[in-house]
Amino acid sequence: MTRAERERQMLDVAEEVFATQGYGAVSMEEIAVRVGLSKPMLYEYFGSKEGLLLATITRARRELREATERAATEGETAEDKLYHGYLAYFRFNEAHRRAWLVLLQEPVLLGGAAGEIEATRRQQTDLIVAQMEWLVPDRPRRDLEAYAEIIVGACERLALWRMRNPDVTPEEAARQMMDVTWKGLSAYGA
């Protein structure tokens, strides 16, 4: 087995247990046993427990980004693009439930490797901002950045809400996002 395959295997196991049991509740020993290796190997590959979490988060984030990025190229109008982006997001966290769950663990890193994750976040935000520039031209860069953050946060939370309401389809969630962020609540005002 090559080194890259080993790493993927380790990340698969880590993703599974972090998602189901939570970061604090699982020991490195347990992960190692599940992989079929011993603890020091994990440290060889990832340096620390937080490093392992960081690696799984980075991978999950990349997968999510690729999925939504691809989708946002579909559709003609700005409205269509936005809708398809949302749809891809909610479909992703239905299909890759585990990968998505570890993304929620991110705040754990606040006190630790927060700096390292900043780069990936920055990169992701930049991409959304780029699409924003297409969506809503002639706005200050700073506002576009804010809008991107707003949308990411909203999606995250709505996805969490969907976990408690599993009968909400990705289509419905995407439509709800459109209601608020595209048309705006004023459209429904009294």
Added chain:
Amino acid sequence: MTRAERERQMLDVAEEVFATQGYGAVSMEEIAVRVGLSKPMLYEYFGSKEGLLLATITRARRELREATERAATEGETAEDKLYHGYLAYFRFNEAHRRAWLVLLQEPVLLGGAAGEIEATRRQQTDLIVAQMEWLVPDRPRRDLEAYAEIIVGACERLALWRMRNPDVTPEEAARQMMDVTWKGLSAYGA
């Protein structure tokens, strides 16, 4: 010193140290020393480390809710109410930076006392939904719930963004929230 005062004192210390060092990076021993007591007292009051975090989160959340709730009664029109709600939120996490920072630690609990925190969250969401009913009448309850989640998530993330961009005033952040959630992005379309 009464029991309630002791508890408040412990929560103050916990809030400070969780916010600055992060949940995982701080030991119960350290907190106990800072309070001026010994470790078992913390366990007497909060049962476990996670229980202590849960208590600080619960308190912070209540303070935040009270602040925003009060503000949302100001203003005449629906638009005004929404704006003042946002403004109060961003002013709160500027003034009570520490309290707000522990709220971010919440996902740590995913694998643990997630059930207990569900009640508080539910209660908070219900209140926003109630204001939503006023804001955008004649929508299905289910959509209102989704809108509430969207708004909470968006605010959370934008507040996080503000921490990295400290020159963004609460007024500007509130305006950006209005741009997206009230007028909607379509208002700026090409």
Added chain:
DNA sequence: GGCAGTAGGTTACCAACGGTAGGTTACCGG
């Protein structure tokens, strides 16, 4: 005053975990 009961507090300990040092096996080029 003397004394049982209890609230509030401590010391001393345990088990589990993150992390590491040092040794062992297995494979490779020469």
Added chain:
DNA sequence: CCGGTAACCTACCGTTGGTAACCTACTGCC
């Protein structure tokens, strides 16, 4: 056949979350 190295393991350490057992000072009561 052999030196070197990559992959891997066993055995250990320090710290930390959590607990048991004990102490102390106050309260109300005879």
